Amino acid sequence: NLIGFDLPLTVNISEMVRYHTGIFGFTGCGKSNLCSFLIRRALEKIEGISIVIFDVAGEYLIHLLDLEPRLFSTEDFGGNVDRVMDSQAMPETLEQMIDRDVIMKRIERLIDMGRIQRLSLSPPLKQIPLNMGFLLDLFGEIARGRRRGAVQAAIALNKINRLLVRKGYDDGTSLDEVRKDMEARVELEEILEEFLSSVHSMSGMVKDVQAVMGILEEGLDKGEYEGGVEAIRNAEWLAEKVAVGEYRGVNIVYLPDPKDARHIVSRFIEQLLWLKKTKGVGRTVLTVLDEAQEFIPDRTKKEDFTEQSNIAVEALLRQGRKYRANCWICSQRVAHLNVNALQQLHSYFVSVLPRFYDRMVIADAFSLSYDLLDRTTELDIGEWLFVSYKATKQRNVPAFIRTPNNEEIMAKRLQA
Ligand SMILES: Nc1ncnc2c1ncn2[C@@H]1O[C@H](COP(=O)(O)OP(=O)(O)OP(=O)(O)O)[C@@H](O)[C@H]1O
Ligand SMILES: [Mg+2]
Incomplete structure (x- = not known):
């Protein structure tokens, strides 16, 4: 009023x-x-x-x-x-x-x-997508670190980039998708193996690359990486x-x-x-x-x-x-x-x-x-x-x- x-x-x-x-x-x-x-x-x-x-x-x-x-x-x-x-x-x-x-x-x-x-x-809880972008980041970090393995990482990075372009992939392409394309998978595995054989016992890094190879071989454990996570009430x-x-x-x-x-x-x-x-x-x-x-x-x-x-x-x-x-x-x-x-x-x-x-x-x-x-x-x-x-x-x-x-x-x- x-x-x-x-x-x-x-x-x-x-x-x-x-x-x-x-x-x-x-x-x-x-x-x-x-x-x-x-x-x-x-x-x-x-x-x-x-x-x-x-x-x-x-x-x-x-x-x-x-x-x-x-x-x-x-x-x-x-x-x-x-x-x-x-x-x-x-x-x-x-x-x-x-x-x-x-x-x-x-x-x-x-x-x-x-x-x-x-x-x-x-x-x-942010899920980190296991995709090609993740792999590029991984090698990018090693290459820019200018320590042991930097040169090998840069070589691997260039090869991965060429693979992406040739296959029409981009950084959002999941490792699982690469896994399903036999040709791409074999090529990526070769790049990773070459990198591993050229570096020695830089344990963290080697384990990371080995884990990626494991995914290419066996696929993702769905429960672990995707979905199924209840949102935190925040x-x-x-x-x-x-x-x-x-x-x-x-x-x-x-x-x-x-x-x-x-x-x-x-x-x-x-x-x-x-x-x-x-x-x-x-x-x-x-x-x-x-x-x-x-x-x-x-x-x-x-x-x-x-x-x-x-x-x-x-x-x-x-x-x-x-x-x-x-x-x-x-x-x-x-x-x-x-x-x-x-x-x-x-x-x-x-x-x-x-x-x-x-x-x-x-x-x-x-x-x-x-x-x-x-x-x-x-x-x-x-x-x-x-x-x-x-x-x-x-x-x-x-x-x-x-x-x-x-x-x-x-x-x-x-x-x-
Ligand atoms: N429109 C209204 N008619 C009659 N009484 C009212 C009216 N609005 C508020 N009051 C009285 O005034 C008192 C304070 O109201 P209120 O808690 O809304 O104030 P406030 O501005 O939010 O205070 P504070 O800044 O402390 O949070 C209450 O006890 C309520 O009974
Ligand atoms: Mg008030």
Whole structure:
């Protein structure tokens, strides 16, 4: 509702998703509450959407509990309801509205449904393809090493290259394919044997070449080299599940350690954009970053992953729209946010920002007057200055609004 007019403000939620949205205000002003409410609306309006909320403070499981969210975490809850409860923030105001037991039961049900899962920090298992490219690399390394065997390796490399050209192979041709062509196989074996007989006991290298010969002779042990490997449940796995797999609806990623959170967010976004580029645009995937100051601070370092998360989030904000990969960010500390990222947001809600400098950053980033921003200091909890270039009829006209209380909606739905 518009404050002072008792009129509803009509907002196009699809546009709020498409053009990225920001929610800013000091701690306790109701950012997570509003964000949860908007998530509900996005789910209702956008068919097949996947929403992924990165939550460092444990606020969203409870806020969205009635929607049966999936919860992923680096924490191991061991299927224990109490441990899940202890990790999540339960607003006091909510405790007056709803019995704790009702919440416990719901979480228990999520556990039973297998919707609460551990997320690993392990990098993806990359399978190294055993192909001609691999062999070229192997000999290339020895040749460039300029140590023993370098000249012989260079000779072998040249011969392998000629074989490739003659046969119409390339570096992607598998050793198995070469194995099936008798002529090529014999020729390759001769090249490898000649190399082996000309070098002495450089054990690692000799063993490698012997292993390649073994493959040419007996083929690959399928189980060992191809397929059959269960993906580790990590950031890349999650990206695949939400972009092209079956994980639609609400997915909460609870990452209490900020460094882990940045690590996982950057890998998730990178994989998400890659999948969108290579496997088709597909469904809308909305990434929500609460406590965004953790992910896009203006000062960055490699060691704590702020550099990686900044690059990833900026890429998502810049390129995502083309691929239906969108982003909402919430933050309480605007002054030290990456301004390039801020400028990609087309809709934003601003609540009380007590520090002048924070208000100045918002005013500058979005070309609003300082006077207008000063009026936000009088706003109550759940009241916002809302500006949107895309999602309202009056484009870019600032409006002061009051938003519904997500806790009430949630409590009502749980009790129904
Ligand atoms: N629209 C609203 N109507 C009424 N009360 C609200 C509304 N939004 C939030 N509140 C109340 O304000 C309190 C803080 O809300 P919330 O946790 O969403 O704030 P926050 O900005 O996310 O805070 P933090 O920065 O600490 O995460 C809650 O206890 C909630 O009951
Ligand atoms: Mg919050």
